[in-house]
Amino acid sequence: METSEVNLEELETEMETKIHSDSTSHFKLWSELELKEFTDKFVIKSVESPNQGFSISRFDGNIDKINGDEPSGNPSKVSTIYGVVGTVRLLAGTYVLIITSRKEVGTYLGFPVFLVTSMTFLSCNEASRFLTSEEKKDESYFMTLLKIVESTPGLYYSYGTDITLNLQRRCKLAKGWMSKPIWKQGDPRFIWNKNIFEELIENKLDGFIIPLLQGNILTDSSYLSPLKIIDLLSPLSCLFLPLPHNFVSILTLTAMKKKLD
Numbered sequence: 001m002e003t004s005e006v007n008l009e010e011l012e013t014e015m016e017t018k019i020h021s022d023s024t025s026h027f028k029l030w031s032e033l034e035l036k037e038f039t040d041k042f043v044i045k046s047v048e049s050p051n052q053g054f055s056i057s058r059f060d061g062n063i064d065k066i067n068g069d070e071p072s073g074n075p076s077k078v079s080t081i082y083g084v085v086g087t088v089r090l091l092a093g094t095y096v097l098i099i100t101s102r103k104e105v106g107t108y109l110g111f112p113v114f115l116v117t118s119m120t121f122l123s124c125n126e127a128s129r130f131l132t133s134e135e136k137k138d139e140s141y142f143m144t145l146l147k148i149v150e151s152t153p154g155l156y157y158s159y160g161t162d163i164t165l166n167l168q169r170r171c172k173l174a175k176g177w178m179s180k181p182i183w184k185q186g187d188p189r190f191i192w193n194k195n196i197f198e199e200l201i202e203n204k205l206d207g208f209i210i211p212l213l214q215g216n217i218l219t220d221s222s223y224l225s226p227l228k229i230i231d232l233l234s235p236l237s238c239l240f241l242p243l244p245h246n247f248v249s250i251l252t253l254t255a256m257k258k259k260l261d
Helices: 002-021 126-130 133-149 167-171 198-202 243-260
Strands: 031-038 041-046 052-057 063-068 079-080 084-091 093-108 113-126 155-157 214-222 231-234
Touching: 052 113, 079 093, 084 133, 084 198, 093 126, 093 133, 113 133
Parallel strands: none
Antiparallel strands: 031 041, 031 079, 041 052, 052 063, 084 093, 093 113, 113 155, 155 214, 214 231
């Protein structure tokens, strides 16, 4: 038991040293974002680097990267958000899921790990007025499902590192792996939102793509070494644990729409 504990501690220390000593090639997500709401668009920018961001049309949900240009006009509202989870396209347009509050619950390899405490969808559906009465009825139904998705529990993430791989698997990875975007580092089986950030990938918004892991985190003290804190992260696989039926329905509709387009 003592040998196993020492080996685990040595492995963790080695990984932390390796990661933090090579900080120049370490990919990091933008941790705090500014959301500006204009009449015709939503603008999301990094607080740390304001020239990094993108806009989303409120009419059809099209995404455009911002190249340092400030949109004209005054926004009706400005707020702080903590990440973009993904996009869902329905009949009337796009709905963008964002993180509106978070809670730091621990660390992994020296990087803070956060629990999502609230999310909301931004509606980019100004085209809904052109829908038929039947289409409006369908859109209303799926909107109720989106509201349920907003309250999904147990979603964790880190801005500084992937949290889906254990220490043993990390040690076997090639040098430079940490320089890849975090969504590329993770194990797809454990990324809860992998099916809804495709549009962000297509627009090369790697610094804004936050892979979420659904599971539980338990922090407790080890009796073998009272000074040692053990963090247990129990992820839920998207392959073996089905997504809620409402989320599956939304993703199915999105996939069908892409094929029709």
